[in-house]
Amino acid sequence: MTAPKKLFIKTYGCQMNVYDSERMAEALGGQGYEQTQVLEEADMILLNTCHIREKAAEKVYSELGRLKPLRDAKPDLKFGVAGCVAQAEGEEIMRRQPAVDLVVGPQSYHRLPEMAAKVEMGEAVLDTDFPAEDKFEHLERRPKARRAPAAFLTVQEGCDKFCAFCVVPYTRGAEVSRPATRVLEEARDLVERGVREVTLLGQNVNAYHGGMTLAGLIRELAKVDGLERIRYTTSHPNDMDDDLINAHGEVDKLMPYLHLPVQSGSNHILKRMNRSHTAESYLKLIERIRAVRPDILMSGDFIVGFPEETEADFEATMELVRQVRYGYAYSFKYSARPGTPAAERKEVPADVADERLQRLQALITQHQREIQDNMVGRELSVLVEKAGRKPGQMLGKSEYLHAVHIEDAQARIGEIARVRIVKGMTNSLTARHL
Ligand code: SAH
Ligand code: SF4
Ligand code: F3S
Numbered sequence: 001m002t003a004p005k006k007l008f009i010k011t012y013g014c015q016m017n018v019y020d021s022e023r024m025a026e027a028l029g030g031q032g033y034e035q036t037q038v039l040e041e042a043d044m045i046l047l048n049t050c051h052i053r054e055k056a057a058e059k060v061y062s063e064l065g066r067l068k069p070l071r072d073a074k075p076d077l078k079f080g081v082a083g084c085v086a087q088a089e090g091e092e093i094m095r096r097q098p099a100v101d102l103v104v105g106p107q108s109y110h111r112l113p114e115m116a117a118k119v120e121m122g123e124a125v126l127d128t129d130f131p132a133e134d135k136f137e138h139l140e141r142r143p144k145a146r147r148a149p150a151a152f153l154t155v156q157e158g159c160d161k162f163c164a165f166c167v168v169p170y171t172r173g174a175e176v177s178r179p180a181t182r183v184l185e186e187a188r189d190l191v192e193r194g195v196r197e198v199t200l201l202g203q204n205v206n207a208y209h210g211g212m213t214l215a216g217l218i219r220e221l222a223k224v225d226g227l228e229r230i231r232y233t234t235s236h237p238n239d240m241d242d243d244l245i246n247a248h249g250e251v252d253k254l255m256p257y258l259h260l261p262v263q264s265g266s267n268h269i270l271k272r273m274n275r276s277h278t279a280e281s282y283l284k285l286i287e288r289i290r291a292v293r294p295d296i297l298m299s300g301d302f303i304v305g306f307p308e309e310t311e312a313d314f315e316a317t318m319e320l321v322r323q324v325r326y327g328y329a330y331s332f333k334y335s336a337r338p339g340t341p342a343a344e345r346k347e348v349p350a351d352v353a354d355e356r357l358q359r360l361q362a363l364i365t366q367h368q369r370e371i372q373d374n375m376v377g378r379e380l381s382v383l384v385e386k387a388g389r390k391p392g393q394m395l396g397k398s399e400y401l402h403a404v405h406i407e408d409a410q411a412r413i414g415e416i417a418r419v420r421i422v423k424g425m426t427n428s429l430t431a432r433h434l
Helices: 015-029 054-067 083-089 091-096 109-120 180-192 214-222 242-250 267-272 279-292 311-324 350-374
Strands: 005-011 033-035 044-049 078-082 102-104 125-127 150-154 197-201 229-233 257-259 297-304 328-333 379-387 394-398 403-406 416-424 428-433
Touching: 005 015, 015 033, 015 044, 015 083, 015 109, 015 150, 015 197, 044 054, 044 083, 054 078, 054 083, 078 083, 078 109, 083 091, 091 102, 102 109, 109 125, 150 180, 180 197, 180 214, 197 214, 214 229, 214 242, 242 279, 267 279, 267 311, 279 311, 297 311, 297 350, 311 350, 328 350, 350 416, 379 403, 379 428, 403 416
Parallel strands: 005 033, 005 044, 044 078, 078 102, 102 125, 150 197, 197 229, 257 297, 297 328, 403 428
Antiparallel strands: 379 394, 379 416, 394 403, 416 428
8 A cells, every 4th residue: 555645735814715725635635645734744735825915925935935945855745836826826826936836726626636646747737717616516525524613614705896905806706605505515514523613704705695695594504403603704794684684683503703894994995995885884784783782792804004095094994993892803004916906006105004003903902902801700602622732721712702711621622611701811711611
């Protein structure tokens, strides 16, 4: 018997890349590849890349430069680039880094087994087509390997919104939804493997229309025995329909956490971003969601220093943050992306953008800290995911997606433990098992 070939995957970017990496490992498993966490062991190194900001894209080339010497010790070692940089830059990658054997865009992963076979024969392979089919549909299910208790499940991919700054509509293509029957099948399969929480993924997940709406899908998933928790991400404010809002008040398994990016609090900037909502319509939406689920924890994304952003525009963003009080929020300095409409516009000076980013992040951190501190003394449910760093400690997630360390660990992995919070920190909570 020949030893299995080893596959090392490094994942950048969003949760959909995390999901895709798992499925790519499964697809290549059929080709005799076994995943390894040890770089030096690898026969194939696959970088699953992100193109969202300039820094993210440039990381790929510096990483490839660093990895290349590994081939001196192992001439048969293959390098592959997958994900959004592969889609956006295609052949350019092989030109900039000739060591690369394989470039594969996110819509072509179901062809990976054939591609890997060609690469092993010494061919260079590039595939960045946009087929209409479900990219993992033909993937034969592996034997029922156990899974961690919380899993991602892609239900929708692509985006038709074309925000003026964003590469996603170009790298992931038009919105496509997976049929609900297939999603439900995958959810049942995950439950059989030990999964108790799924996060439904989509670049624009609430635009889901796979034979039913996202609210309909959530209601169907809630009927799956053994599946205890449902989350979804990322949503667009314009696709939050009444049924989805109501589901937050009606479906117990739907967790009280919502990531709803707004990007800016200034209507002028929102318009220039092509967001097609206003700060007021966004705030109204949150009011309606909080009316059905008062304790919901809000999270969001912000871009600071978008072209033309004035101090007054930025102050409007700060004011929106003060009104919403996010439990978590991600803020980024604007990064011009080639091929997007905003890339043509005059940029805000970097030092001004940096300074605004710091002010925004300080405000967000202050709110996050206050919300975490307010959890002290409360009883929460924690899905236990793994052992913590300290002996006896277990780590999991609360309903609100807080990372929670449980100190006296009679808790088992996969258990939903009732705990009392004893301490709040900025990024996590400490609890006692009840
Ligand atoms: N579909 C999701 C995810 C988009 S990417 C959504 O609509 O929210 C995640 C975040 O990256 C975005 O919400 C935005 O805040 C940020 N982002 C996207 N393009 C960017 C750019 N060119 N510069 C800086 N941040 C960007
Ligand atoms: Fe990008 Fe906008 Fe689509 Fe989100 S909604 S993926 S920010 S274009
Ligand atoms: Fe990045 Fe592509 Fe996700 S650009 S954020 S990996 S969709």
